[in-house]
Amino acid sequence: MTYLKYLFGFIICCIVSCQPQTKRIMVDGEFVEGIIKIDKDTIYNGVIKFYDTSTNTIIREATYKNDTLNGKELTYYSNGNVMTEDIYADGEINGYSYFYDTANNLLQKKFFFHDVCLGPVVDYEQGEISKFRFYSFDNFRLFDLDYKTIETKSIDSWNSNLFFISSNIIQSDPINDEIETQFFIYIINPPHYRFQYSLCVADSANNIIKKIKEIDGSKIWETFSVDENSKLANQFFIFKLEIFDGKSLIKTLFDRNRY
Numbered sequence: 001m002t003y004l005k006y007l008f009g010f011i012i013c014c015i016v017s018c019q020p021q022t023k024r025i026m027v028d029g030e031f032v033e034g035i036i037k038i039d040k041d042t043i044y045n046g047v048i049k050f051y052d053t054s055t056n057t058i059i060r061e062a063t064y065k066n067d068t069l070n071g072k073e074l075t076y077y078s079n080g081n082v083m084t085e086d087i088y089a090d091g092e093i094n095g096y097s098y099f100y101d102t103a104n105n106l107l108q109k110k111f112f113f114h115d116v117c118l119g120p121v122v123d124y125e126q127g128e129i130s131k132f133r134f135y136s137f138d139n140f141r142l143f144d145l146d147y148k149t150i151e152t153k154s155i156d157s158w159n160s161n162l163f164f165i166s167s168n169i170i171q172s173d174p175i176n177d178e179i180e181t182q183f184f185i186y187i188i189n190p191p192h193y194r195f196q197y198s199l200c201v202a203d204s205a206n207n208i209i210k211k212i213k214e215i216d217g218s219k220i221w222e223t224f225s226v227d228e229n230s231k232l233a234n235q236f237f238i239f240k241l242e243i244f245d246g247k248s249l250i251k252t253l254f255d256r257n258r259y
Contacts, residue, residue, distance in 0.1 A: 043067040052078075063088075077102045086112075111220060113137075119220035122191060132190040136164070143188050155243060155251045162188060162195070163239055163255040172225070179228040181237065181259055186221050194244040201231045202238045206254070209235065 044064035052059050057078060063071030069088035077083050085098040093112040101107050110121040117139060123131040134143040142164050164186040172180040189195045197215035200208045212230055215222055231237060237259035243251040 113220075119186075120189070129191050134186070134188050134190075136186065142186060143190075145190050147192075162241055162253060163257070164188075165239060165255065165257070167259050169228070170225075180225040181228060182223065182225045183259075184221065184223045185215060185239070187215055187217060187219050189217050192245070196242040196244065198240050198242075199226065200238050200240050201235050202258075203235055206238075208238075208240070211240075212237070 044062075044067050047061065047063050049058055050060040050062075051057065055078065057080065058076050060073070060075045062069055062073040065071075068091045070090065071088060073084075073086045073088055075083045079102060081102060081104045082100055084100070086093050087095040087097075092115040094114060096109050096111055098106060099108040105127060106124050108121065108123050110117055111119040113119075116137065117135055118137055119134060121133040121135065122129055129147050131147065132143075132145040133141055136142055143158075143162070145158055166184045168182045170180055170182060172178050183199070185197060187195070187197060194217060196217060198211050199213045199215070200211050202208050212226055213224065226237065239255040239257075241253045241255075242249055243253070
């Protein structure tokens with residue numbers, strides 16, 4: 001029995017010793033705490049915490065996989081409150097990024113796609129939305145809305161254009177002579193409102209004949225294809241935008257372009 005006890009204890013010690021161990025070391029002038037492999041290079045895995053050496057307060061906390069950022073990253077003010085919050089995938093920011101003041105009030109949130117700021121950027125003042133902006137893939141500002149002056153402006157004065165669409169006609173099936181139109185659309189959707197985009201078929205007098213597709217408003221952009229046979233020779237595709245304030249429809253707009 002004594003032998004078995006020692007054997008069991010030895011096995012447990014081996015298992016524990018083989019588990020990744022949390023270390024606290026100095027790296028580039030900061031205390032770093034977490035699962036760290038020290039070889040030719042310092043390799044991080046899991047949640048790693050970074051501390052200010054003079055105050056011993058946490059300044060950053062990030063999740064790594066094989067030394068690459070994967071998961072949530074937080075940075076901190078000296079009072080311990082969160083300054084920024086980002087989500088990484090394979091070393092790139094993907095999703096919403098948040099920025100707070102020292103009292104932990106949200107100041108800004110913006111969306112990233114593979115490290116590129118894309119789509120909505122929302123600014124806050126005293127807990128209320130103050131500004132909304134929307135950016136394209138090439139970082140061009142497509143739309144902006146100042147909520148502090150919104151009450152004194154009509155929807156028509158918000159922006160000269162609320163449709164940002166590109167299209168391309170392709171031959172999807174050369175044998176059967178089938179043709180499709182490919183569309184790309186940015187989906188602008190400012191807070192407190194609901195922008196509902198849809199693709200319709202209209203006649204030469206701009207009368208809407210039918211709705212082909214309703215665009216998913218939860219997305220930032222969408223690509224899709226439509227069979228050219230969905231319309232007749234004297235008809236065309238047109239995008240419609242319905243703007244809702246709560247459940248109330250307050251404006252209907254149509255894209256100037258015909259497809």
